[in-house]
Amino acid sequence: DAGVIQSPRHEVTEMGQEVTLRCKPISGHDYLFWYRQTMMRGLELLIYFNNNVPIDDSGMPEDRFSAKMPNASFSTLKIQPSEPRDSAVYFCASSPGFEQPQHFGDGTRLSIL
Amino acid sequence: GENVEQHPSTLSVQEGDSAVIKCTYSDSASNYFPWYKQELGKRPQLIIDIRSNVGEKKDQRIAVTLNKTAKHFSLHITETQPEDSAVYFCAAGARNNAGNMLTFGGGTRLMVKP
Numbered sequence: 301d302a303g304v305i306q307s308p309r310h311e312v313t314e315m316g317q318e319v320t321l322r323c324k325p326i327s328g329h330d331y332l333f334w335y336r337q338t339m340m341r342g343l344e345l346l347i348y349f350n351n352n353v354p355i356d357d358s359g360m361p362e363d364r365f366s367a368k369m370p371n372a373s374f375s376t377l378k379i380q381p382s383e384p385r386d387s388a389v390y391f392c393a394s395s396p397g398f399e400q401p402q403h404f405g406d407g408t409r410l411s412i413l
Numbered sequence: 414g415e416n417v418e419q420h421p422s423t424l425s426v427q428e429g430d431s432a433v434i435k436c437t438y439s440d441s442a443s444n445y446f447p448w449y450k451q452e453l454g455k456r457p458q459l460i461i462d463i464r465s466n467v468g469e470k471k472d473q474r475i476a477v478t479l480n481k482t483a484k485h486f487s488l489h490i491t492e493t494q495p496e497d498s499a500v501y502f503c504a505a506g507a508r509n510n511a512g513n514m515l516t517f518g519g520g521t522r523l524m525v526k527p
Contacts, residue, residue: 399445
């Protein structure tokens with residue numbers, strides 16, 4: 301089992317650029333979660349999917365953020381345009397079902413200059 | 414929605430001592446309570462979890478207790494070792510109309526001094 305795979309591991313870009321983060325969940329997991337982690341706000345849930353369908357996106361900060369899951373093995377989180385306050389570590393996690401452990405990827409460390 | 418509070422935010426213990434981290438939650442519908450350990454620069458990793466039909470669970474030096482009436486749960490680490498130093502997160506989860514999500518506490522930075 302390869303675990304949850306995220307790419308890129310690090311991203312440095314200038315303000316205003318589009319950023320795309322990618323995630324491959326564990327095969328067979330029906331749930332996929334996107335989190336943002338900062339020192340100030342801790343671990344925040346941005347959005348999650350069940351069977352590729354977005355269930356709750358109330359954590360998405362604003363319209364600059366969007367997420368898609370076109371199939372069971374791939375999801376993207378996009379920020380357009382990016383701002384310095386978006387700098388954070390973004391984690392993707394997947395889970396096999398209700399009240400089951402979430403398995404985290406290694407995260408993408410995003411820096412917006 | 415669910416609100417999870419975690420205390421203390423930092424905890425320093427001597428190697429070999431015990432460490433206790435406490436969490437409270439607000440949603441009585443929460444039924445699943447995992448604990449994650451996050452080392453510096455790494456991903457959160459599940460170390461133990463408990464469900465509401467169980468009051469206590471142990472795994473070697475780690476134990477969790479749950480009091481559903483009082484809506485609080487705790488992590489106990491005995492015989493602490495320097496490699497236990499990390500940030501620990503509690504979380505609460507419930508099956509509800511919105512599906513399946515966890516609400517995380519703010520984290521506890523545990524430092525074990527050799």
